[in-house]
Amino acid sequence: MVLNYIWVSFFILAFVIALARMVFMGDMEVFPAMMNSTFDSSKTAFEISLGLTGVLSLWLGIMKIGERGGVINVLARMLSPVFSKVFPDIPEGHPVTGSIFMNMAANMLGLDNAATPLGLKAMEQLQELNPRKDTATNPMIMFLVLNTSGLTLIPVSIMVYRSQLGAAQPTDIFIPILLATFFSTIAGLIITSIYQKINLLNKVMVLTLGGMAAIVSLIIWGFGQMSKDTMNVVSTSVANILLMTIIVLFIFAGLRKKVNVYDAFIEGAKDGFTTAVRIIPYLVAILVGIGVFRASGAMDMLVDGIGWCVSAVGGDNQFVGALPTALMKPLSGSGARGMMVDAMTTYGADSFVGRLSCIFQGSTDTTFYILAVYFGSVNIRYTRHAVACGLLADLAGVVAAIAIAYMFFG
Numbered sequence: 001m002v003l004n005y006i007w008v009s010f011f012i013l014a015f016v017i018a019l020a021r022m023v024f025m026g027d028m029e030v031f032p033a034m035m036n037s038t039f040d041s042s043k044t045a046f047e048i049s050l051g052l053t054g055v056l057s058l059w060l061g062i063m064k065i066g067e068r069g070g071v072i073n074v075l076a077r078m079l080s081p082v083f084s085k086v087f088p089d090i091p092e093g094h095p096v097t098g099s100i101f102m103n104m105a106a107n108m109l110g111l112d113n114a115a116t117p118l119g120l121k122a123m124e125q126l127q128e129l130n131p132r133k134d135t136a137t138n139p140m141i142m143f144l145v146l147n148t149s150g151l152t153l154i155p156v157s158i159m160v161y162r163s164q165l166g167a168a169q170p171t172d173i174f175i176p177i178l179l180a181t182f183f184s185t186i187a188g189l190i191i192t193s194i195y196q197k198i199n200l201l202n203k204v205m206v207l208t209l210g211g212m213a214a215i216v217s218l219i220i221w222g223f224g225q226m227s228k229d230t231m232n233v234v235s236t237s238v239a240n241i242l243l244m245t246i247i248v249l250f251i252f253a254g255l256r257k258k259v260n261v262y263d264a265f266i267e268g269a270k271d272g273f274t275t276a277v278r279i280i281p282y283l284v285a286i287l288v289g290i291g292v293f294r295a296s297g298a299m300d301m302l303v304d305g306i307g308w309c310v311s312a313v314g315g316d317n318q319f320v321g322a323l324p325t326a327l328m329k330p331l332s333g334s335g336a337r338g339m340m341v342d343a344m345t346t347y348g349a350d351s352f353v354g355r356l357s358c359i360f361q362g363s364t365d366t367t368f369y370i371l372a373v374y375f376g377s378v379n380i381r382y383t384r385h386a387v388a389c390g391l392l393a394d395l396a397g398v399v400a401a402i403a404i405a406y407m408f409f410g
Contacts, residue, residue: 006368006387010289014296021297033295041291045283049276052116057272059117062250063099064268065261069253072098082208086189087139088198089129096125100143102246107151107365119147119370120275120377127378135382136375138196141389142189144374148330148367148390149188149397151181155362161341162358167349176355176404177362182216184364184397191396192389275377282376286368290331299327319402321346321353326360326398330367330391337361356405363397 018034021027066072075098076083083090083097090096099122106115126140127133155177162170186209193200200209226234254261293299307320322343329336343357367390375383 007285007289010293013298014292017298017301018296030296034292037291037295038288041287042284045287046280049280049283052279053273053276055272056117056120056276057269060121060272060275061265061267061269062247063102063118063121065254065259065264066098066250067095067268068259068264069250069255069257071250071253072102074098075101081204085200085202085205086193086198087142089137089139090126091129094125094129096122096129096139099125104146104151106243107147115147116373117272117275119143119374123374123378127380130378133378134380136380136384136386140375140380141384141386142192142196144370144386145188145192145389145393146185147374148365148370149181149185149393151185158340158358158362161337162344162349165341165344165349165354167344167354169350172408173355173358173362176359176401176408178216178219179404180359180363180397180401182213183400184393187396188389188393191392192385195385195389278379279373279376282372283369286372287332290335290368293331294328294335299324302327318352319356319405322356322360325357326401329360329364330394331369333366333369336366352405352409355409356401359401359405360398363401364394367391367394 014034018030021030063072072095073093076093076095079097079101080092083100084092087097087100099118103115103118103122106118122143123140126137126143130137130140155174158173158177159170162173190200192198200206251261254264303320303323306323307317310317310320325336325339325343328339340357340361344351344354347353349355367387371383371386371390375386
């Protein structure tokens, strides 16, 4: 229901602002620009779905092999002590816990192409446990908020963009991004737990979160000892080696269980096409709404208004130039990426704004895109508190990113 109001608001606000621009400013190009954005966004939505088809087929096929080979069940048993606290409504040892873990691992390594099909598989399994098929359950919402908070340990793509745009040290945003995304994820977990009345103050969760903090600290220390070239090589290599190891491990597990690995892969891969087709209308809806909102000039007005307010209270408004990336990120990953590149091009890759835009890009994920795709894949209409929790986690990531950017580069 919340997503419905937000989607309608995109169009109403865009229309009102565009009408005002035409009447009072004589801007006759705004409505053609808005209509062109609807066509472009619709085309983009279809192309994204089409592009996902092959990747979905690949990873759903690999997941089927892992499922038949028993790997998913093993992961489920290993993670059940932690997941039973975070996802109390999931039966202990259910295979979905393994799928959720695989999705989170892919997100942490920055492997978006692998994370999406793994996440869609997890949503299908969660839907099997859902008594009301059109309404999001608590585990679905917790899973999506942890996704949208965007915990990423190796932001390879952002470092590549910085290198291409002439940054002296493309990797200098690595530690700030790691810190910002960690804060957004912890905030998302706590906020959703409060909504769902989940008690995190128990031995298992304290040890788990403490262990995560220790691992993050160790990664920060380890990468801090490397040169920028070594860091890029190591981070890229580790991510791809782990990904290939997972594929080979699943295949070996299938062979050990005497599974016909090829047939299992084909069976899982068939679901890739149907899933990709199923999400097209949801993607068209959300991307068209975002495109119209941006083309009307509403996004620019919002950013300028924030800058004026900050200046009015005597604050330092140099961070405002990077805000389009932060505001666009919950709406569109490619849009936010474009904003990040634009900020680095306009202000310089090594400017405060350029660096902050990169931290924004890496600190959270595309909340509305993820909600549209994941909920759309299982025909969820009523999202309950998913949007509120996801956006609050995004807000925590944005605030943390600004504070950390001033700490490192201000």
